[in-house]
Amino acid sequence: MQPPANVLQHIARHIDLEPAEEKCFLDMLSPRSLKARELLLDEGEVCRHSAFVTRGCLRGYTIDQNGYEHVLQFAPPNWWIADMYSLITQKPGTLIIEALEDSEVLLLSKTDQEQLYRDVPQFERFFRIITENSLVTNRQRVLDNLSLTASQRYEAFCHRYPTLIDTLPQKQIAAYIGVTPEFFSKMKAGLKK
Amino acid sequence: MQPPANVLQHIARHIDLEPAEEKCFLDMLSPRSLKARELLLDEGEVCRHSAFVTRGCLRGYTIDQNGYEHVLQFAPPNWWIADMYSLITQKPGTLIIEALEDSEVLLLSKTDQEQLYRDVPQFERFFRIITENSLVTNRQRVLDNLSLTASQRYEAFCHRYPTLIDTLPQKQIAAYIGVTPEFFSKMKAGLKK
DNA sequence: GCCAGCCAATAACCTAGATTAAGAAGCCAT
């Protein structure tokens, strides 16, 4: 399990808020607890919230035509998670968001988020910045998938999610770096030699 | 070659500006012409501008340890291109941005962009939105790389860049979908049957 | 204390796509 997280500290890393603005923001958040394996969002649903993780760990993944899972993102405390496509378009998405262990999140609804942009324009900046960072990470991942071997991608994973290496089942890591659990096992055995 | 593009029309799709604000923005842009194969940004340089393409076509790519090229993005008219990582951190990046044909771009420097955020806060929103869209696209691409075969990725490419299918050399498309030009050629021959 | 589900490991075999090499075909610029 991860240490608890504080939203305001997280936000203060990018923008400065007045106490009243902080309150306005906090009032929009609704806490929610999730049991291990509980879904925050299922395939085919419209994503109506961004979630900020305060405890536990979630993952966002999809299931392909052959039934294989592919993990797009892990979300330990202090990370945001949502089906960005569905959140923007308000159309049904393909992402499944699931708690990997008992977890707690703060939900910010899309309508509240839009209201927030109007009331506290600084949040426009805040979400621009974290979206930019997320984009950089994703671009690097595209590159990694194009140019690295499986074990190099595993190294990259260890670098990106150092806290998760030992707590996560191997099959989840395999579904993130893009190999089968069988090959992942073989690969790890080979790495030690 | 692509039709010419208009920045203001492009921006008006997401935000409404006063004439004075439009002028403020336009004054920050400096046009630049590029010959085919000319570089807008080389490996190891610090990226100091975002570029909006008005004519021609650019590509952003990297070269891996084995000397293979991997295309992260094509930029036909009306697209922005930059090494986001380097632009944010102002550290040397790995992206190479090259004109694939004679092209024209409008450059917005990082310092001007930051000034713009202060002078016309609406641009904070504008760039948040296009960054969000870009993120959605990139996430889909990660998924495509994890779950699709080469020819399915080619289909996805055709869908994403319909105007480029016939104008681009095959090797560039191969470097985008993540196969060798040799395999791409074999694959295309196979598709017709 | 036992059964049911996970999860990891190993092994034999299989395939998508890489590698290497060689020509053929287009496209300039002189």
Next chain:
DNA sequence: ATGGCTTCTTAATCTAGGTTATTGGCTGGC
């Protein structure tokens, strides 16, 4: 037109990683 590029194609061989199947260990609920 001709020599030098770059691009495209074909083909033989090779390999990273997938597939299928079996085993055994661990955990958690009743």
